[in-house]
Amino acid sequence: MPERRSELSDEAELELLEELGKKVFGLRFEAIVHRAFERNLLGVKSQNVSFSRRLDSRTFFVRDSEYSAGFSENSFRGTAEEHFQLCHTILKRLQIPESEIFKEILMKEQTQVASIDPGSGKVTKEPVKEGKYFARLSRQLDGMQVWDSSMILGLAEKDRIGYLQLHWPEIPSLVLREAQRLAHKVSTHWKPRSQAGGAIESIDAGIIHSPAIGFFMDIYAAIRVVYRTSSDQHRQKPMYFYDRHGEEIPIPRQITLPERESDRRRREPVS
């Protein structure tokens, strides 16, 4: 059944978003002070709460300004169960099956303070304290990771969201099918190319896509290969994303990159 024309209006879309915020995310808006479309976002904002979603992806953002203005050490710290329960409820309301959760972890910020004695330079450290808690959920589909999907949730109080970024885009069936084929290849005969200065650490098939904030939503099936460095000194592990032929796939975009001047080179310093 096609939507009625009035349901396709901007106004109707923003009203639907507000309803979604209340019913799916449990948001309690005071008077709405702003409703708008901006680029690929639509959002509603009350005095303290911003709620927005991407137009091109199943991606939602919640920001509570009171929560941001607070201090880590005074933040609400619910249990892992309280955090995960709310995450599960939101995912269920969005009709995202729990089976897509790959891993869920309650991350705990740690904080510390130190003073420097101006005369002696002696450093005096205070004890480590706990800061904000965040639930971070990662995603899988059919046993393969969707590396760029995630849900991050911080609670302002029990059942009140202080910070949320839910980036869980719909994956086209053809991309999932290709990822399944890649997984099969990895399990049988597929070998990645070597990278000078690196040794293969891990090979996994999965899905990559554009990150949460951005103007593009690129999605690819990929074989991710992480290389460990063979240098004793140089660290930061390269990872490459290959297609079934062993060719590098395009990097999912987030924003249009600046143009580069091809002849731009830095000159030798004059001593």
Add this chain to the structure above:
Amino acid sequence: MRYSTGAVGSYMANCGVGPDLPFSVTSGRNFQAWYNLAGFQVFSHWENGDVWGSDFRDGTDLAGDGGSDVPDVYFYNGHGSCENPPTATSGDFIIVCGNFGKPDVVNIGNSSRWGNDGGNLKFAFIDASCPMDLVELANSWFPCFQGLHMSVGHSGDVNHDTLNSPSRGGQFAVLTTGFSIFIPALSVGDAWMQAGLIDVQSQVCAVALAAGNDRDDAIDRREHERVADGRSNPAPNWFAWKWVCAG
């Protein structure tokens, strides 16, 4: 405010060590694109061999064509170095592969000072391997704060390292600048606690460090200072930091 990026992905061809990092240049350009969109002015945006070790060493870091102490914000992506395990004196490093400005290895605690002698740097964003090991902060990082407001980086070891990410730098950038009224800028510390854990191995920690005139100031900066706040330079009497580790 002015910002710079330094992104090094090419190591093998000119330095014979590595490996190369395929997404460093993209990461720098993503950072640049978001900062340009937010209205910041670019001071320099060098890549590969045009990023020099001398850019990060006190005495040469005010070079008019790319010194790291000239802009207000500097984002670096490239190799660092990790130990197994790090100790309080093992050092934190930036490792480039420069055409000039040798040597390529910068021991941050020994060589880097930001905000001194007319330097401007307020925010040092070092997206490398283990450039801010928790056990080394006092030796490697406290002395660098000569006007610097905040730094961010990772703590880890040889077996728990950052992955060269196509996403992390750009997402951190846009979290610090904000995007629309619906995604307002986070504080530098909060932005790194979110973006710093993108594409890292387990037990790697995202670390954010702030200096302050006094205890409350240091804590307030760690929690709330945003890139565009325009706060004055702190005297480095106190430090406050926070970190969160990947599970």
